[in-house]
Amino acid sequence: MMMSFGSSRARLLALSLGLSTLAVGVAHAEMPGLELDGDAAAGKKIANDRAKGNCVACHIMADAESPGAIGPALIAMQTRFPSKEELAVQIWDATAKNPEAVMPPFGKHEILTQKEFADVVEYIWTL
């Protein structure tokens, strides 16, 4: 019997969801109270640095060449997020809102230092 595409996909997703739930549960799961007063110019450099933010690997972003297509374009951020804090939470750990999010948890997994994190948030908030 052939399964429909929708249910196949949902089942695969459910499968990976169940497994990934096991992997979650590290310290710093929630974003600590941070001063979100970073330096946007420094943040732009970090956002473009392959070894750091590397946002362009997945997102279209102003002044960045050869963007990937995995995530949404980083434009009109202030209309898409109600506050800078909400944006920061998303970059800290995108799986908090959506457990299946692919985006690496830049804050939670200490991919960026807290200063680098604040700088990136400041920059992305300007886009």
Add this chain to the structure above:
Amino acid sequence: MKTRRGFSTALIATGLIGAVAAPLLAAAPEEDQDTFQTYFKTRFPNVPEHDFVNGAYALDPVGRENWEAIEEFPPYETAISKGEAMWNEAFANGKGYADCFPDGPGVAGKYPHWDRERGMVITLPLAVNECREANGEEPLKYKKGPIADLVAYMAYESRGQITKVEIPSDDPRAIEAYERGKQFYFARRGQLNFSCAHCHLGNSGTTLRTEILSPAYGHTTHFPVYRSKWGEMGTLHRRFSGCNKQVRAKPFAAQGEEYRNLEFFLTYMNNGLELNGPGARK
């Protein structure tokens, strides 16, 4: 002594119950395989089924043109010749690989397989090294070098065979090995928090910067591979290891249980596809 024994028996009992219960809860391997293959065929309706063995080149006409130009003078040809010489050269004891592989070098289609007696997944590189050791030769390193050459020759001689991994449903340990491989595939790992599936299932065909993420359907058919990024040949477990490092996870040992189980799961998902190794990739 007595206490220890009692303790370990309890552990074994728990393990057995787990092993028996797990397959009842999870989908049967055949169902997984159907779901997996249907997913890719639906996601890429314009890719003929037999073309999935060509990875990202099945999706990208420009990349395919470059790749086809490379294939005119295949970069893996030297490896095949070296591998053939290895196959024909006798060990110090006068025997050779043909004594371990009586059906000849074209046997890649029989691997990986479940060894019921030993209760483990046997891969082709593992069988090669066990042959060497049984004949008093040093084992080869598993990720690159001579083993990649020999396996390239064997893969070449196996071209056209069909992937046909069997998971004996009457052996709970085989199901367990398969389930572990599946869990590995879908589990997030590393600082970047990606599972294999995040890139090669859910986001296959999209781009990471300018690179197309290849579909998992077709991943096992063309190894070992000459990878331009490496500038040399590498085995499937070398690629697993590289993927784990890319997500900033600690890689597992090549031919260790984790990667052998992963190969078992992934190759089973690719059942029905033609073997086309060795391959060339960016």
